[in-house]
Amino acid sequence: MALREVALSPQRALAAKLCVNHLSMVFTRDGKSTPVLQDITLEVSEGEFVCLVGPSGCGKSTLLNAIGGLLAPTAGTVFIDNEAVRGPDPRRIFVFQERGVFPWLTVEGNIAFGLFKLSRSEREERVAHYVKMVGLQGFEEAYPSELSGGMKQRLEVARALAVNPDMLYLDEPFGALDSITRHIMRGELLRIWETERKTIVFVTHDIDEAVQLADRVVILSARPAAIQRIVNIDISHPRDISSPRYLELRDGILQQIGLAHKI
Amino acid sequence: MNSLAEPKSWEKVFWPVAAATLLLAVWHYSVRWTATSIFPSPLQVEKGIVELFHKHVLWQDIVSSLRRVVIGFGAATVVGVPLGLSLGWYPAANQVVNPVMQILRPISPIAWIPVAIIFFGVGEYAAIFLIFLGAFFPIVVACVNGVSNVPSVYRRAGRNFGLAPSQLLAKVVFPAALPQIIVGLRLALGIAWLVVVAAEMVAVDSGLGYLVIDSRNSGKRYDLVVAAMLIIGVIGLALDLGIRRLETIKSIRWGFGNGS
Numbered sequence: 001m002a003l004r005e006v007a008l009s010p011q012r013a014l015a016a017k018l019c020v021n022h023l024s025m026v027f028t029r030d031g032k033s034t035p036v037l038q039d040i041t042l043e044v045s046e047g048e049f050v051c052l053v054g055p056s057g058c059g060k061s062t063l064l065n066a067i068g069g070l071l072a073p074t075a076g077t078v079f080i081d082n083e084a085v086r087g088p089d090p091r092r093i094f095v096f097q098e099r100g101v102f103p104w105l106t107v108e109g110n111i112a113f114g115l116f117k118l119s120r121s122e123r124e125e126r127v128a129h130y131v132k133m134v135g136l137q138g139f140e141e142a143y144p145s146e147l148s149g150g151m152k153q154r155l156e157v158a159r160a161l162a163v164n165p166d167m168l169y170l171d172e173p174f175g176a177l178d179s180i181t182r183h184i185m186r187g188e189l190l191r192i193w194e195t196e197r198k199t200i201v202f203v204t205h206d207i208d209e210a211v212q213l214a215d216r217v218v219i220l221s222a223r224p225a226a227i228q229r230i231v232n233i234d235i236s237h238p239r240d241i242s243s244p245r246y247l248e249l250r251d252g253i254l255q256q257i258g259l260a261h262k263i
Numbered sequence: 264m265n266s267l268a269e270p271k272s273w274e275k276v277f278w279p280v281a282a283a284t285l286l287l288a289v290w291h292y293s294v295r296w297t298a299t300s301i302f303p304s305p306l307q308v309e310k311g312i313v314e315l316f317h318k319h320v321l322w323q324d325i326v327s328s329l330r331r332v333v334i335g336f337g338a339a340t341v342v343g344v345p346l347g348l349s350l351g352w353y354p355a356a357n358q359v360v361n362p363v364m365q366i367l368r369p370i371s372p373i374a375w376i377p378v379a380i381i382f383f384g385v386g387e388y389a390a391i392f393l394i395f396l397g398a399f400f401p402i403v404v405a406c407v408n409g410v411s412n413v414p415s416v417y418r419r420a421g422r423n424f425g426l427a428p429s430q431l432l433a434k435v436v437f438p439a440a441l442p443q444i445i446v447g448l449r450l451a452l453g454i455a456w457l458v459v460v461a462a463e464m465v466a467v468d469s470g471l472g473y474l475v476i477d478s479r480n481s482g483k484r485y486d487l488v489v490a491a492m493l494i495i496g497v498i499g500l501a502l503d504l505g506i507r508r509l510e511t512i513k514s515i516r517w518g519f520g521n522g523s
Contacts, residue, residue, distance in 0.1 A: 070419055090425035100416050103517035104438040113434075114424035145517045163424065 016043040016079075017199045018067065018167070023076035025062055035224035036062050040076070042218060042227065049193060049200045051210035054220030054228075055257065060203045061171050063225065067201060068094055068169045080167070090114060092167040093160035097176045101144045101156050107131065108140045110155055114163035130158040133192065150181040154188065161196065170202045174209070186212055190237060207257070211250045212239055219256050229256055303486035311490035321474070325498065328459050328470040331387070332502075335394025336455040340448065343399050347406020347447075351440070352432060357407060364400065372397040372458045376465055390462035390470075397458040398451035405447020409440030442510075442518020449506045456499045471495050 025037035036059040044050050052060045065071040067078050069087045078085040080092065093114075094100075101110050108127050115123045131140055134154035144152050153173060160168055170189075174182040186209060193200060204210055210217045211233055219228045231253055235245055270278075287305050294304040303311065315321040350357040372393045379389040413436050421435035463472025471491055478487035510519050 068423075070422075088419070088423045088425075090423065092423075094419065094423050096416050096420070099414070100420050102417065102420075102435070102438070104441065104514040116430075143513055143517060 017046040017048070017081065018042075018044040018201070019079040019082075020063075020067060021077050021079065023063070023066060023073050023078065025059070025066060025071070026074045037066070037073070038224040038226040040225070040227055042230075044199060044201065047197045047199055049202065049213060049215045051202045051204055051214035051217045052220060053204060053207055053210045053217055053253065053257070054225060055222050056205050058220050058223050059225035060205075060220060063220070064094075064169050064171055064201060064203050068092060070094075090163050091165050092169060093163060093165040094169045094171065095156050095160050095173050096171050097153075097173060099152075099176070101152050101159065103144045106141050106143055107136055107147075107155055110144070110159050111162050113159055126162050130162045133161070134158040134188070148181075149177050150185060153177060153185060157189070157192065161192065161198075165198065167199045167201070170200065172203055172205065175205075182209075189213065194237070207250060207253050208241070211246060211253065212241060217253060219253060231256075301483065301485055303489055307486040308489045308493065311484070311486035312493065315474075315487060315490055315494070321494075324469060324471050324474045325494070327467075328463065328472070329498075331390050331394055331462070331470065332452075332455045332459050335391045335459070336398045336452055338391075339395050339398035339402055339451060339455075343402035343451075344406055344444065347403040347444075348410055348432070348437065348440075350403070351407040351410025352436065354411070364403065368400040368404070372454075373461050376462070379462075380466065385466055387467060389466040390459065393462040393466070394455045394458050397454040401451040401454060402444075402447050405444050405450070406440065409443030409447070410436055412443065413439040438514065441515055445506075445509050445515060445518075448509075449503065452502055452506050453499070456495075456502055460495055471498075 020040055020042040023037055023040040024035070027034045027036055040063060042050075052063060054060050062071065066073045067085070069078070069085045069089060069092075088094075102113065105113065108131070111127045111130050112123050115126055118126065127140075131137055134157060136151060136154060136158070139147065139151065144155065147155065156173070174185050177185060190213065202210075202213060214233055217231045217233060219231065220226070221228045231249060233249055235243070235249070239246060291305050294302055350360060375393055375396055376389075379392045383389040383392055417435050417439050418431065421431045426434060459470065460472035460475070463470035464476045467473060468477075471494065474491045475488050475495075478484040478491060509515060
């Protein structure tokens with residue numbers, strides 16, 4: 001079915017970097033099956049920044065893992081550059097919360113981790129470039145246990161960018177950081193995205209975060225997750241987070257998820 | 264002394280010395296008041312240690328014991344680490360082997376002495392075999408647990424960067440499991456040092472275990488027995504301190520306490 005649709009609208013398929021086609025996921029445990037994702041269809045174009053939001057436990061991360069090939073879907077297919085995704089691929093890198101950095105490697109060792117195919121000089125050059133980009137100069141020889149949470153997160157982003165992927169999958173990357181660090185990290189991520197123009201799929205449960213970062217926000221329903229609505233964030237960067245349009249979009253999403261405005 | 268207060272630097276030295284002195288005093292006066300002629304007093308043991316050091320044979324005994332531990336523990340490491348890593352890596356294989364391991368593991372190496380003598384005769388190889396057995400199981404178990412406790416986020420990251428399974432094992436799973444493996448090695452070395460003394464009492468005629476039993480058999484020299492025991496304790500402590508240094512290596516230290 002997926003193939004036929006691509007065939008029916010070849011232009012659309014060509015324009016999309018990522019194409020999720022009627023994806024469904026059912027988890028089976030102890031003979032009980034739990035539907036987690038229900039008929040998800042989504043297109044993301046080259047260089048776009050898309051946020052997936054939804055109530056906690058709805059299956060946002062499952063969707064991201066399926067898109068990234070870490071989980072095989074029960075039904076449907078994921079296409080990237082018109083090629084079906086069959087497994088993880090170094091052209092598309094996941095960034096987890098900062099616990100994903102390798103504690104037994106230094107900052108340099110972590111960034112160089114995915115660069116084992118490059119020559120020594122190329123590797124050193126690449127590492128130095130990304131150390132600088134994420135502002136970890138002077139910490140090249142440090143181990144993750146000597147870094148703060150925000151620095152570890154930047155390290156993980158640098159490790160991902162160093163292999164020059166076309167896409168980044170971020171799974172609540174700033175979830176474990178304090179609110180000040182999180183705020184700074186969003187700014188850093190946008191700065192990096194504007195220079196590198198990777199296609200980004202970003203899972204978060206923080207609606208403000210989604211509206212501050214994304215070109216489009218995909219709102220998922222409670223489990224089994226289906227796409228409830230897709231909101232275009234038509235504000236240019238840098239975004240004024242007290243502007244009426246920002247507040248309007250944010251409140252619209254809050255309402256969609258069914259959260260009241262007042263606490 | 265308040266248990267929450269940081270002890271002053273003189274206290275850190277004073278109290279342990281006081282405890283040791285108290286123990287020596289209890290020992291000394293127990294020997295005097297019971298007027299025993301068999302069990303030695305601390306002073307007699309001190310003379311015994313001096314006597315042993317003047318005899319050339321003490322150094323030979325220490326070297327013999329250490330050699331057996333190095334060979335037995337080394338062989339257990341060389342065989343146990345790859346085996347443990349493989350079993351952790353292939354849970355299906357582990358399920359097959361695990362029941363047998365769990366039955367063999369609680370058997371004291373001492374119980375193997377008769378079997379070891381059948382296999383290797385009375386001698387060097389039997390002693391080394393017993394040390395090997397004592398060290399082998401803790402090493403294997405530590406490796407299996409180490410591998411299966413590697414957080415899945417590390418494996419996923421490794422796969423994501425395009426690592427082949429063998430690379431994933433070498434570059435992600437092994438370093439991630441290493442702190443736990445080191446703990447297993449430390450435990451195994453402690454056991455190896457316990458076993459060598461026991462093995463030397465029956466299987467060979469050299470080493471610190473033999474020195475203990477020989478001092479008793481040839482003239483009931485209990486001053487030398489206790490002296491040899493103390494030397495065994497000090498060397499055991501030195502071995503433990505030595506292997507603990509591995510835990511301070513930076514690429515391993517994260518697994519011990521205040522890292523992340």
